[in-house]
Amino acid sequence: MAYNVLIVDDSATMRALIRKVLTIAGFDLGECLEAGNGREALAHLEDYWVDLVLSDLHMPEMNGLQLVEAMRRHHLWQQIPVVLITTESRQEIMAPLLAGGGIQGYIRKPFRPEDIREKLHTVLGEAWLPDARQFEGCDF
Amino acid sequence: MLDNLKAATFEVLETMFFVFPENLEEASGMFHGPGLRAWVPVAGPQRFRIGLTLPLSLAREMAVNFLGLEKDDLTPQQVEDVVKEAANMVAGNFLSKEEVPAAYNLEPPQALGLDLDAQAWQENSHHLLMAVEDVGLEVFLEKTK
Numbered sequence: 001m002a003y004n005v006l007i008v009d010d011s012a013t014m015r016a017l018i019r020k021v022l023t024i025a026g027f028d029l030g031e032c033l034e035a036g037n038g039r040e041a042l043a044h045l046e047d048y049w050v051d052l053v054l055s056d057l058h059m060p061e062m063n064g065l066q067l068v069e070a071m072r073r074h075h076l077w078q079q080i081p082v083v084l085i086t087t088e089s090r091q092e093i094m095a096p097l098l099a100g101g102g103i104q105g106y107i108r109k110p111f112r113p114e115d116i117r118e119k120l121h122t123v124l125g126e127a128w129l130p131d132a133r134q135f136e137g138c139d140f
Numbered sequence: 141m142l143d144n145l146k147a148a149t150f151e152v153l154e155t156m157f158f159v160f161p162e163n164l165e166e167a168s169g170m171f172h173g174p175g176l177r178a179w180v181p182v183a184g185p186q187r188f189r190i191g192l193t194l195p196l197s198l199a200r201e202m203a204v205n206f207l208g209l210e211k212d213d214l215t216p217q218q219v220e221d222v223v224k225e226a227a228n229m230v231a232g233n234f235l236s237k238e239e240v241p242a243a244y245n246l247e248p249p250q251a252l253g254l255d256l257d258a259q260a261w262q263e264n265s266h267h268l269l270m271a272v273e274d275v276g277l278e279v280f281l282e283k284t285k
Contacts, residue, residue, distance in 0.1 A: 010248065011221055011224070011225055011228075012221065013206075013207065013218060013221035013222055013225055014225055016207065017206065017207065020207075020208065058245065058246050058247075058248075060248055086232070087228055087229050087231065087232020087233060087235075087236075087246065088232055088235075088236070088246075089232070089236040090235065090236055090239065090240070090242060092241065092242040093242050108233075108236075109152075109156070109228075109229045109232065109233075110151060110152045110155035110156040110229055110233070111155070111156070112155065
């Protein structure tokens with residue numbers, strides 16, 4: 001099954017890297033959409049079916065937290081898994097998000113492709129898991 | 141505090157940019173030519189900024205490693221974005237290591253180009269000087285207004 005993924009980050013460079021790492025990780029990527037902040041992400045959600053949102057936390061205009069709140073209030077988007085990819089890992093901020101079901105997980109920058117793979121495996125289950133041999137010796 | 145800043149820098153640069161800084165007394169003499177400075181303002185009860193200064197040659201090497209592109213295919217904007225992202229990661233990593241209260245938040249990174257030969261380079265309690273092979277790398281934590 002190919003997954004439609006929405007990558008939300010105010011850095012185009014970071015979005016390009018995440019897209020590349022998904023490919024390296026053997027992720028079965030369908031449509032890959034990109035947004036520079038939460039507001040743009042919501043506009044994409046209006047227009048496309050999205051299976052997974054990978055979002056930064058700190059962004060201008062509408063940050064990742066506000067995006068998650070808006071998604072959880074919407075009847076069509078509240079079940080879409082959200083994984084934050086962020087420099088933030090202070091428990092004071094992340095623990096309530098995880099406990100309240102706002103997000104399904106987070107990946108702390110800096111990350112390795114294996115970190116992405118393991119987290120998505122946890123969030124999405126076995127279905128997408130690639131052949132582990134694809135990972136041997138891989139880098140960015 | 142500086143130990144955590146140093147640890148954050150090493151972790152970020154080694155994991156995502158595949159460059160390996162080291163402490164070197166001679167680092168202050170390794171800043172030459174055109175350079176880039178990128179920093180992340182931190183807003184909260186007190187304001188400060190965390191950032192990096194490095195020669196353009198090192199910035200380009202980091203961008204090549206980060207994006208997997210050939211050096212000649214990189215645009216100046218991509219190089220700047222990569223150094224901003226590095227500063228962002230160092231700052232976020234540092235705040236986590238220091239367990240800084242949630243009242244402090246990272247703002248979008250900023251960057252400027254500068255002539256490294258026109259600056260004075262000296263390590264002190266808020267500026268760390270390191271070397272990456274034969275060029276210098278500064279990491280700083282400064283209070284701002």
